Amino acid sequence: MLSTKEPSRQVIGYWMSEKKSQKLNWSEFASVCKENGLELVKLDLNEPLEMQGPFTAILHKLTDIIALAMQGDAKATRMMENIESFLDAHPEVAVIDPLPNVRQLLDRSLSYSVIHSSDLGTIDVFTPTYVELTSSDVQENIATLSSAGVKFPFVCKPLVAHGSSNAHKFCYQMSIIFNEEGVSDCKPPCVAQTFINHNAVLYKIFSVGDDHYVVERPSLKNFYSCDQETIHFDSHDVSKADSTSALSILDPEDSIGDINMPDPEKFARIAEILNKELGMALLGIDVVLENGTNRYAIIDINAYPGYDGYPNFFGSLLSCIQKTIADHSSHLAEVSQEGNPDDSGFDTGYSSDEKKKNLLRGRVHKKTMLYGPGNTNCTSGS
Template structure:
């Protein structure tokens, strides 16, 4: 290693093997060195003190945090080691703080953040929801009625990460199929017709990029059987699911064109409320009311389709190392127009 390389600051990173395989490491390494940083994969089975010192800790620990919260002792030991290292190094830049990430592992907590924000004044909401904590159909019907959630509604696991079932969902159309709700705890969320269009906002510090993806077609109350699906299969860039094909009567509906100013408000508000730099927001627009609805928020998403992601990431890390604040600036920027 050359003298210039030995002076590079160290970014310790940990991600799942699946996420690691998707990264262009040559591009990432070259970009990080341009900003004065070297990359080093963290071995979570060993003390972090022997692997640093790190200037930055970049991670996707969501699944391990979720497993730890469910009582998995091995995962808890890993998180304890990481948190102890962070505590011992208060100047360490962590993307993102583990306590902040924990919020997004619980769908109800993340939805309540939206409700408690000022986004409603910009026409941005989250669909009505209720957490179901019982397998008793009578109890669940009562909770749905009490929360004013009609049919159809989406049923999702309450835990947004930590298992292969986190993205398995269902659409329940009638009360006689209420027993199709997932094993509790799960979230029942009112279905909003949105013409099968999903807007994924990818946030990197004070910059964001919007990708248009396919989504569920318009569904209405009826007595049809429950539909089970995996949300990843519906909203992939090249997805051709039949669940995204509009019915003939919906083809004439006018598509609502999104306003960039609203997306900017969403990013600025959630950056402040979450205290995070790397997250994704799934947004739909209701056909008739033109209201915006946030249906999910994800920690450190895949950033598929985000142009020059590594440069924006390193710019943000460089900014954090200079001013130390993870709070958003007043200059939230969209890096490009909506991309399909």
């Protein structure tokens, strides 16, 4: 039975690591919420959530725990079962962001397939050719790369885009493979993505619901197919705001020439399309401009990023929470007014209550069903 809370106040259950809470200055956000009629309550995922609510919405950064559960960690699995059983029992609770959609984003191959199948191509935005490698056989992988159109050099990335704090270093460890000999350095399961030269400039789109902000970050310098040995690197060491990695220093022969300024409207459309396609509000989208063509390439997406450099992040997050709650309440009312969903006479296999829960919850995004784990060799134009 749920504990008693003041009915006039909207309660937001949240979970994130202590490190992220401190980084985002969460105590200050709690004050902002209180001023606007919201109460923040941190979830204890080791205890039943029924006694910790009731909640109007749940806001979370569960990527590390989800990733561990996907890898079979028993403790993480119990935590996820705890929160998912609560959400299944309470479809009236809004969630930022839906757990199946976050799982989809954690799988790089799956998330790239969403980009590839979206409307981004209509505005000349692409994701570089890629393929998932699952074999330890080098010759088999070389054939797979060739079939998928992945060219040298390519970036080899862990399949799971996030992971536990204990495995933090591994999760961001990537490699640049320059030739066939280097393919032996790939550690499956992983994703190989054709490297796009972009003069060491990365644009990170921080998306918060309907709002977004773009920051410029350092990135990898230009690389070319050659007999060079594999380079291993930590993506955080290269692309943080204050990074000073040697991998970000252009070689003398790489003359930048005329600099093409990015189009803010293009960034806005990218954020809008991916928010809709992924069914998520909190995203960090990594974009580079391809040398020569100036085409926009999306090379990675992250759930609930750090938002370093985002002005008035609390204001945008508050608006996002309020809009999510309002939209969810409106959807709840619409479903309630529909009455019996089986009036058509067809047997759907669901009771009225079960049907309503499915409609209200909206847990599984359409792309999760269209692109299952078995469809791993989707590619996109480079």
